[in-house]
Amino acid sequence: MRKSLSITRRLTVTVLALEFLSAMALIGAITIHEWHVQLKAFDSSLEASAESLMGAVQDAEDEGDNVMLDMRGVHLGKNAIFRVKDERGRVLGSAGEPPSLELPSSSEHVFHNMDISGRSYRFFVLHGLRIVDPGEPNGGTPHSITIIYGTPIGHVWHEVIESIRFFAIATAVLLGVTALIMAWSVRAVLSPVNELAREAERITARDWHFDAPRSAKETVELRPLAAALEAALARLQGSFDQQRRFTNDAAHELKTDVAIVKSSLQLLSMRKRTVEEYGQGLALSLDDFTRLEMTVQKMLTLARLEQQPIENSRSGTEFQYCSLRDVIEDAIHQSKPLAELKAISVVFECVADAKVPIDNRDALLLCSNILLNALQHSPNGTTVRIAMTVNEEAWLTVEDQGEGVSDEDRAHVFEPFYRGDPSRSRRSGGTGLGLSICKAICERAGGSIEIENRVVGGALVTVKLPVKPSVSIRSSSALLKAQ
Amino acid sequence: MRVLLIEDEQRLAENIVAALRETGLAVDYALDGEAGSHLAEQGVYDAIVLDLMLPGKSGQRVLRDLRREKIHTPVLILTAQEGKESIVSLLNAGADDYLSKPFDLGELLARIKALIRRAKGVSNPILMVSDVELNTVQQTVRRRGQLLDLSPTEYRILEYLIHRPRAIVSKQELLEHLYDFDWEHHSNVIEAHVSNLRRKLNIAGTEPLIETLRHRGYRLRDEIAVL
Structure with missing residues (x-):
């Protein structure tokens, strides 16, 4: 019931x-x-x-x-x-x-x-x-x-008894009048609630606009409810907009990549060609296809990273740990060709190693993405400096000598597909998902990632990650033994 | 015919340029909005293919500025964006056609050709002037039913002249519309091609179809005066 x-x-x-x-x-x-x-x-x-x-x-x-x-x-x-x-x-x-x-x-x-x-x-x-x-x-x-x-x-x-009867009748009349007045006045007093409900009813998946009616905002008891509704809807709209933007951007990205692959193959089949021409065309098409594959791969990675925390907390599985120093060294090794091509020297300063709660594959993705980003934005012949310090948290900093980030971009660089150019030029390379993936990896591990400009010029990326507790204890005891 | 492609996606631009050139069109391309806008406003193009998301200057602005400059070159929009509204507003802003990515390369070529044709006031892909029949799909030329063997450049010169019957077409104009910036071009080259074309078109006992007007250019007669 x-x-x-x-x-x-x-x-x-x-x-x-x-x-x-x-x-x-x-x-x-x-x-x-x-x-x-x-x-x-x-x-x-x-x-x-x-x-x-x-x-x-x-x-x-x-x-x-x-x-x-x-x-x-x-x-x-x-x-x-x-x-x-x-x-x-x-x-x-x-x-x-x-x-x-x-x-x-x-x-x-x-x-x-x-x-x-x-x-x-x-x-x-x-x-x-x-x-x-x-x-x-x-x-x-x-x-x-x-x-x-x-x-x-x-x-x-x-x-x-006469007087009792008089008062009883008066009371009955009074009760009746009160009931009428109450019914009317309570409805009048509650009208802001109804107005609030009517306004809230107008919200649809398409139109998120919600403005609490003035009557509700002026009612002391309803003010928190109206404010909470407004705030909740604003947050929802924000995340909906973000999702929609992501979907649009992803669609744009995929369509462009597909358009390239398709046009490459169609160009090849426009007329009969020589074997060399076919070979060349197929190689180009394969490159185009690889780029499409990379975009899809990164989107899937991002999707996996964003949904995993929920699964983790539900199943209660423990994090895998990996050595941050080894991973950084791997990343440096991986990016060597690009660094050599641009004559950029990569300097790695590390005092102590730290075990961070990220599995090896993701940690390598994180480090190499940050490093590649730094290399891409560095002029030829400069230096990229990587430093790692371990206290209660592991801090990883990557400095480059590029042009740095504008204040406008800084707020968005970690958003998917953001390229620091409204037209989303792809010539700078990458899919625009690298830093988003970095952010997702850091946040899943309970850490954070920030980007800022160095005073002397260039960008500074700082990653803060929690450290496996037993490791720091063991290392300090080892230190004591050594003393 | 000369086409301008404004597309920031290098690989896609390369493919489209290659395809357009293979069909006998001269193509220039720009990888950003500023350069594209600059080229487009020279007014030497017979059609423009325009991407919307461009660095420097958006496709919408390129189109708007072009129409403001009173340049009526047909514009085909390439877009990967969803939404009918933007297409409607683009067509209203002066675009002539659109294709959404990923598109069919053959369809793109056909649409560009149709746009060029319509801009010249012709809707039939087979162009006729007096007894000359030019098939723009097969790229063949017949005179009095007789198939003529023309080189690609000769074909393009004839196609351009047929689009402008009776008008005097200067060598400069021919150069502008038949060659893109990738070609080494000298006016002597044009002269040689025109003279070859005239020879191939010639039928004994008739006046030459293409008149040469000294220091002014060429003119295609649309009536054959029998000598």
């Missing part, structure tokens, strides 16, 4: 839930408060009614100085139950059947809740003193009157 999350829904639900909870808490608080207020009002009205009953206790005007209840002008609540007694237990008046409550002797005001025939009542017990004939010399006859007065408490409940 696919799980889908909606930020809009989550936000709305969260806000509504919070709002609902706070409304509930508010209603609870209001209920308690309302209950207290209503009960207090109810109690006061009970007290007032009881007091008015007390006021209705009158002198009976008989000889026993008794009292009586005169109900005229006394308004009692609906369904009120009461009983008025004097100190002798004589009931002066009653309505309904009030319970016989144990009456506290003191005159404090006491409230009682009780169910009478299925209804909740609240009773108030009032003790009072009525004095008959207070103007008499003996000070009159005091009567201690007890009044029990109660009315149904349902009214209080009714009031409280």
Whole structure:
């Protein structure tokens, strides 16, 4: 099952839930408060009614100085139950059947809740003193009157429930309005996300142009996403462009070489020729074909070098090591014919040997490519100086006395097929892949290659390669032994 | 006819030059854009074969400058680049034809010849002037159905003159269009060839087909006046 999350829904639900909870808490608080207020009002009205009953206790005007209840002008609540007694237990008046409550002797005001025939009542017990004939010399006859007065408490409940209902309806309306506003405002707030998505949707393999919309760039939360998208796409486009350029250049290179071979053979077959002419033509065609083969070979080498690191890291195979000094000597030996042809002396300075993590074939390719490059760019009769130093890394430097590299070229010399001339003239020799292959070899071994201009003129190529650790230890111990 | 080849790939240029010369065209070639542009602007060529990726000056610029100089020599572009857009823009910039590398040498030669022919206002490979028939494919000449045995140079002189009937063609013009820089040329050589050609073309009882105008040059009649 696919799980889908909606930020809009989550936000709305969260806000509504919070709002609902706070409304509930508010209603609870209001209920308690309302209950207290209503009960207090109810109690006061009970007290007032009881007091008015007390006021209705009158002198009976008989000889026993008794009292009586005169109900005229006394308004009692609906369904009120009461009983008025004097100190002798004589009931002066009653309505309904009030319970016989144990009456506290003191005159404090006491409230009682009780169910009478299925209804909740609240009773108030009032003790009072009525004095008959207070103007008499003996000070009159005091009567201690007890009044029990109660009315149904349902009214209080009714009031409280009314107010709860009011707040509940208000809350419901508020929730509804909030939900609508949230749905609208969240969509408005999230619109930069949609715009970003729409812009990103327009990216195709052909058109890499991506400009994060301004709304996304102005949104603090989206700014990192927009920037990351832009950066990632720029990087992808860069590598795509590089691949496309490589493919175009490779196609151009191969087509040119094929065109030469084809035209050589077609020229030969244009008409009947002598055996010598055929021999000459075939030799030339073979040369042309060799060049085509070389281009293909170098392209394959470059492809192999560029894909191998992945395989290596996957299979975890160890690097092969080779002696850098031996390889350089081999390279010098190989390039001797060209050096002699141009009367260039090659000087090799080497103090210590180093084992570098490159196999013999690639190491020779690396060294001879750099050396040939130096020889090709050296004027006749100059010197090419090769030096090797070993510390934590092996450093190989090759200096020539040629014209050096321009700043513009320096950035590109390691790119495939770059020849330092926009027209890609091939007369300077080489396929334009030599230095790219060098770079691929160095990088695969975890090293680096750089080219710069010497102050005195000419180019300086520096190769830095990691060294097999055990070798340096062994050589230092050998050094100790020698001491 | 004289063709200029501008191609930086030495071996390819050598092959094309050899093939063009074998078909009887005079060829000069330049290995970079600057030199090629300089040669092309002399206006002595009947066709130009132009590579696009050239050191010094790109093929596009060579073509543009050529057309700006009001030189209308037909130009055939050789290209190893992909993409139709560049071909469209090149044709729009004044190129007459194109071939993409790797090309067929025979096709290149045929296209160059067709370009030269069309530039001279002829679309048929068999040229006719009065009773002379010149087949540019087989490089044969007949007069009144009779096959004539001409040397390559005589053939080329006749071909050039047939392209310009009734016009006076100077010796200088013949030299410019029939020989490339690799030839040692003297105007006497032309005179000897023309006189040989005239002799071979001659039929008793008619006026010579090629008139010699003293100090001015030669003219090919297109009507034979019967004496």
